[in-house]
Amino acid sequence: MVTVRYRVIEEKDSSYPFRCSEVYFLKRAISPVNENMIITSDVIKSFEVVWRFKESSNHVTSIDIHSSGSHVIVGSELDSSITLYDCNNGSIASSLFSKKYGVGVVRFLDPHQVLHTATMIDNTIRLLSMAENRYVRYFPGHIDKVNSVAVTPKGDYFLSSGKDRLTYLWESRFKIPQTVVSLDGKTYVAIDGDARVFATASADSEIRLFDMRNYRKGPFALYDLRKHVKLLANWNGVKFSPDGNYIMITTDAGYIMLVNSFTGKLEHVLSGYEYKTGVEIGACFLPDSKYVFSGSESGKVYVWDLKRSEKKGTILNSQPFTLNSRHRFPCRCIVFSSAYALLVSSCKVTNFWVPGIKKARST
Helix, strand or coil, rough: CCCEEEEEECHHHCCCCCCCCCCCEEEEEEEEEEEEEEHHHHHHHHCCCEEEEECCEEEEEEECCCCCCCCCEEECCCCCEEEEEEEECCCEEEEECCCCCCCCEEEEEEEEEEEEEECCCCCCCEEEEECCEEEEEEEECCCCEEEEEECCCCCCCCEEECCCEEEEEEEECCCCEEEEEEECCCCEEEEECCCCCCEEEECCCCCCCEEEECCCCCCCEEEEEECCCCCCCEEEEEEEECCCCEEEEEECCCEEEEEEECCCEEEEEEEEECCCCCCCCCECCCCCCCEEEECCCCCCCEEEEECCHHHHHEEEEEEEEEEECCCCCCCEEEEEEECEEEEEEEEEEEEEEEEECCCCHHH
């Protein structure tokens, strides 16, 4: 079970210091304090929306949460917007547009500096200061659209991968990459929480693991999942679980795979949510790595309790449950902040969820 620091602060809507144009629904705010709360299935089922932001008339297409849990960033490829949220006070810290270059993937380098990929003009990755509204650094190199970016928790290194079949490792202080890996097909990248290992998940249904310190030696492990791909699914995301035991692969065919990081064995297949073939649906872990959250085309948020899985052959299958509220439009982006016991999900609207007061009890 995961232990978090959490407190609920009651506020009246009329007295809360937000502009109506930014927040059109607010029930209460939260802040971290020195109290312990254990998150269980019952606590998750009590999650409710406390902040609801409508920053765009278009779908959010990318989301990230800073490693500290203090800030969330969302981007929309459709209107080239980037919006930074402060989780401590439930406010929009800044909202910017990149009409010239477009906005693809958004990732934190630090709480107020964001990497974003381009969708127009070129394929350069740019480091944007959200506080100063200026570009700090440019990272040229890709010759086709960048579809995946992963950053170390300290922001000192990051990976990028594009449709050009190239994966770059960058030191964030320099605009020239340290190395390049050439792989077959579209590739997604992830870095583990200790910044010791990075993973590539490519269109050939293979996961490759590299040592961050000895990446020039090539992958130290290769996991071939072709025999487990039950559909002609496209992989559209990869990430490590917080405890490092799982590698999550999201697909466009209505299922999520959890692979053992150490053996390459496919241990869980998570399904049961509404999807649309060819459309990316995001997913995330709870910090204890025992629960998985996912968006859906119906706008519902689905949750799987990995401890309650049923074994089918050699693979565990879990039946999901849903949170009480839902989005009006497809929910495709989702992250979790352990610092605030806060779930953030986006469609055209970004919702901030916390446990209900009756369930949010310290132990």
